Amino acid sequence: MEREVRVRFAPSPTGPLHIGGVRTALYNYLFARHNGGKMLLRIEDTDSNRFVPGAEEYIIESLKWLGINIDEGVGHGGDCGPYRQSERRDIYRVYVKQLLDADRAYIAFDTPEELEAARAATPNFQYDASTRMSMRNSLTMPAEDVKNLIDAGEKYVVRFKIEPGRPVVVDDLLRGKVTIMSDILDDKVLYKSADDLPTYHLANIVDDHLMRVSHVIRGEEWLPSAPLHVLLYEAFGWSDTMPSFVHLPLLLKPDGKGKLSKRDGDRLGFPVFPLEWHDPASGNISSGYRESGYLPEAVINFLALLGWNPGDDTEIMSMDELIEKFSFDHCSRSGAKFAYEKGKWFNHHYLQQLDDARLAEMFKPVLRDNGVNPDEYSDEYIARVVGLVKGRINFVRDLWEQAAFFFKTPESYDPKAVKKRWSAETPAIMTELIDRLNALDDFSSQAAEQPILDWITAKGYHMGNVMNAFRLAVVGECKGPHMFDITELLGREESIRRIQLAIERLKTDEPAV
């Protein structure tokens, strides 16, 4: 009864890995690790028409970035290889023949055009027991003709012969026993001679069997074809070792209806791919979580909770904690709308956990993008700036908006703040402030604050007006960290220079904006 847990993530290299696929991979990984099992990566490239160069590398790099570690598979070794289905033709041929010999499958010559015609002629046409005897296949043609056609190079497919009239049960760990009648299944194509490759269904069953996969954990879109897979295991005589199935709920659009798509990301402004993707055919670039400033631990944490919970109110969990707590007992069965706003919150949270030096390193490229050479500042300066403003960011790039004034003198002043805080008497007070700042022995935040505040009070000035004018002059708008923390970092000279500059710029009736 004790079976080694072996799960697989088996994407098609038809493009960048979708965030829903990432979650499927994650759940596979969490389940495997929780049970001390193995995680395999299999590339399902049986549709040569849809192959996209670079997709496989993209998938591998994505999983690596996210910390989903593969034990066996493409790019990771293992003794059940090859793990790329296009390299397993010899294996599939054997099993196709086995089904053919056992009369569980047959050869069909119907062309796509003929099938289309049949569908057009008969509403709800299905290639199954009710129609197969009127089609061009090895069931309706003399063996001689079949052989001749094949020898002549005629393209054909192998179809699974499904016997009608029997209930097929899929035992799903999440949904219980799902039963359907075999009648609704069609005689699925298992193999195409055109490219000497099986279709997903055959390859999937053969590989899962050969790779000793114990649990098939995949998206809900596979549930309808799971009975077919059960029948296939049966036809091969592998029912005893058939894996357990788990069909995960899908990730849905945040607003409207339907499955989450790339379009939704573009429309609502969030990535649907882990890494930035450059489409080789169109040249289009799709944004990725990594390039958008998300931390992998935030993405993992966020994704894990979209359809699963630990059974209590815990929300912040590292990969190790997720592994420890994960089980399908707490998986939901219904599709989850992709709540990307919460994803931002997770990122905010994980950003706060980072130490300032590390965050500062991540900030440097952003500085460069904004025309600031970070090498002109000490690492300590940047780290201290980051430390002061990080509480208000969701992404590393937000740091620029919050901290630009630490690197650039304000070029303009927020008009609304000017109107509210910069009155006719302000320049005189600011001039006075400059004197006070010059008089300070110690310009540190701690030492400077009290004397200045005392001065404001003693003079009977309005605290808010003076401090905000001060802030306006130094920052350019009424926002940012504690005022004296700012001036300490900027230094006395620069702080005073900015106040003087503001006095000059704002003395006319038409302030610079």
Add this chain to the structure above:
RNA sequence: GGCGAUUUAGUGUAGUGGCCUAGCACGCCACCCUCUCACGGUGGAGACCUGGGUUCGAUUCCCAGAUUCGCUACCA
């Protein structure tokens, strides 16, 4: 259309035949903190799909319907 799955606040979810005046988080609002913006703290608005049935009692069990999603390819 057929088949299957699904259904707790705007969103992600917890939970139970009576302890539920249905918990938590994101988002939203207010207040506090405060020189500002944030952070943080406190509080607030906001949900058991509908209709039957079972039961002393149902959000929780049963049935029906509706909803939403998926599948219905020589795509995965």
